[in-house]
Amino acid sequence: MNKPAFGFCARCLRNSRPFNLQFKSAQQPSRLHLRSLQTQQFQPFAPPNPSSLPRAAPPKTYRRTKKWTRRLVHLALATGIVYGLDTQLYASSLTRSARTFALGLVVALDYKINFRPIPPLAASIPALHARNAERLADLLRANGGLYLKIGQAIAMQSAILPPEFQKMFAKMFDDAPQNDWKDVEKVIREDFGKSPEEVFGVSFAGNPEKGVMERTARASASVAQVHWARLPNGDEVAIKVQKREIDQQVGWDLWAFKVVARIYTYWFDLPLYSVVPFITERLLLETDFINEANNAERMAQLVAGEPRLRGRVYVPKVYRELSSKRVMTAEWIEGVRLWDKERLTRPWKGRWRQGSPGCGGVPLDPPRQEETADIVRSNLPDEKLKPNRDWWKGQEGDGGLGLSLKAVMTEMIDLFSAQMFLWGWVHCDPHPGNIFIRRLPSGKPELVLIDHGLYVHMKPEFRHQYSLFWKSLMTFDNKTIREIVQSWGINNADIFASATLMRPYTGGDNSTGDEIKKGLSGKEQAERAYEMQQKMRKGIKEILSDETKWPQELIFIGRNLRIVQGNNQFLGSPVNRIKITGNWASRSLVDSPDLSYGEKFRNLGNHLLFKLVIFSSDLWFYAGKIKQLFGGGGMEDDVEASMKKIARDMGIELNHGVFEG
Secondary structure, three states: OOOOOOOOOHHHHHHOOOEEEEEOOOOOOEEEEEOOOOOOOOOOOOOOOHHHOOOOOOOOOOHHHHHHHHHHHHHHHHHHHHHHHHHHHOOOHHHHHHHHHHHHHHHHHHHHHHOOOOOOOOOOHHHHHHHHHHHHHHHHHHHOOHHHHHHHHHHOOOOOOOHHHHHHHHHHHOOOOOOOHHHHHHHHHHHHOOOHHHHHOEOOOOOOOOEEEOOOOOEEOOOEEEEEEEOOOOOEEEEEEEOOOHHHHHHHHHHHHHHHHHHHHHHHOOOOHHHHHHHHHHHHHHOOHHHHHHHHHHHHHHHHOOOOOEOOEEOOOEOHHHOOOOEEEEEOOOOEEOOOHHHHHOOEOOOOOOOOOOHHHOOOOOOOHHHHHHHHHOOOOOOOOOOOOOHHHOOOOOOEOOOOHHHHHHHHHHHHHHHHHHHOEEEOOOOHHHEEEEEOOOOOEEEEEOOOOOEEEOOHHHHHHHHHHHHHHHHOOHHHHHHHHHHOOOOOHHHHHHHHHOOOOOOOOOHHHHHHHOOOOOOOHHHHHHHHHHHHHHHHHHHOOOOOOOOOHHHHHHHHHHHHHHHHHHOOOOOOHHHHHHHHHHHHHHHOOOOOHHHHHHHHHHHHHHHHHOHHHHHHHHHHHHHHHOOOOOHHHHHHHHHHHHHHHOOOOOOOOOOOO
């Protein structure tokens, strides 16, 4: 039988297109699926000849990916090494500076983009201020140290900064975290070359012949913390120890401050950098406790030589042999802080003609023998060893110093006015935490001033000018005011006068206020606020128009005035602050030792006329006291209300709560 000339293969059957052959039947049709036929002769598959193939492509090496991977690994390793060295050797100074620059750039860009009547990326200008104030406050808390000092300075400048910054920075006066005892011990060893036991003659092992010292700080601030101790001779002292990281951080912190100020000066066209060297010099001196000891001893001598303050103001004794650049030992003070208004005024529960503990520099009464034994036996790291001297509060503990707030505040204004106008040696950090009040046996208050790190010195010529400037403010001598401020390179006399008085100056020609409010009527609130802040920016530039003439001491003098005004307001405006300050300014032109007798005689006649003129300020003060009797505000509250009203007319809301928190 012959074989067919064609055949089927499985592959051909699978891939061939079907064709149909239909067979009809009488009952039901059926379909038969057939595939196409392969008519060519089958040939097995043969691989192609290699020579006929194109040239092979090179394999992928991913060189760019590997290069960037190596770079990222090297960057991560370098960052880790730098961070470790920075943390261990430089107290995180580089990290803090990098954090400062990054946030400074973010804030600057935010204001560049959004500071306009209708911000594109913010709900309003106040919202823009609020979020940047929060950013800066978080930065200052995270960095700590001198950054907290800067935050406190910002908190005191609510008159020139948006209220959102004032609200956010109000808690910068709270205590800062304290360092561990091991860090305190290292600082003492590094400065004295001996252990705390050898330096202060104390024992942590219970030796009854030695003194004792608390290893937990009684108070902690941004730069240092204070430990109580009793020396072998029985003297109780406050040992102020600088935080160990400050010595390494201060240089970097001030450098970062300078760089940011320089950039902002260029970017926002504001004369900020001109005052930065003076500020950084003051802050650097504040970390030198030898300088603080010198200031304290000088202030004690000045107070002792002034009959109007002798016996009313006290400066703690400094133990020079137990002090160094980072450690200062001073007399321990028992007293009531200025902010404890209730404890100052509650009835006195002590004996008649008896003062509170330590008043007038009298040695503190020693603890009883059984208390001493208990202290020695229970000298644990966290134990509070200082004897309790609250007997003057009475058995129920509800007593106080029984003092008049008017007398307390008068002493404070007298002290800082004498510093400003008579001596030219000004304490620039008189917030309530740095002032203690004690009761003298006479029943009068005694003000104790501590923390003498931040002072400015006023040269005699500038001090006389400043005294005359204040006197002219009280008598509305606008010609003299204009001449003095122009000699300081200031063009806006009205604004500077208002900033000095901490209230609107109504004796000028109001040209500044009229110029500021010009063109603002009839506009929307957002647009008024924006234009007003632009004009205030221009006003700052005019105040600092000649940076070579501007007395840089005014920065810290203004800080002193603002804190004193805040203290008076906090206590309920018990005294006429402006009258007392103006009286010292006028009287100092008579009492100043560096004036000739002819100048003193002329100034005496002017002073007598001045006394008659300022009687009008008493009328305002006592009108405020009458309002207080009926539930109204005092003189300082009227000052705040006037400033806020003027600000609202200009599209700004002010918030002057200085010591919240």
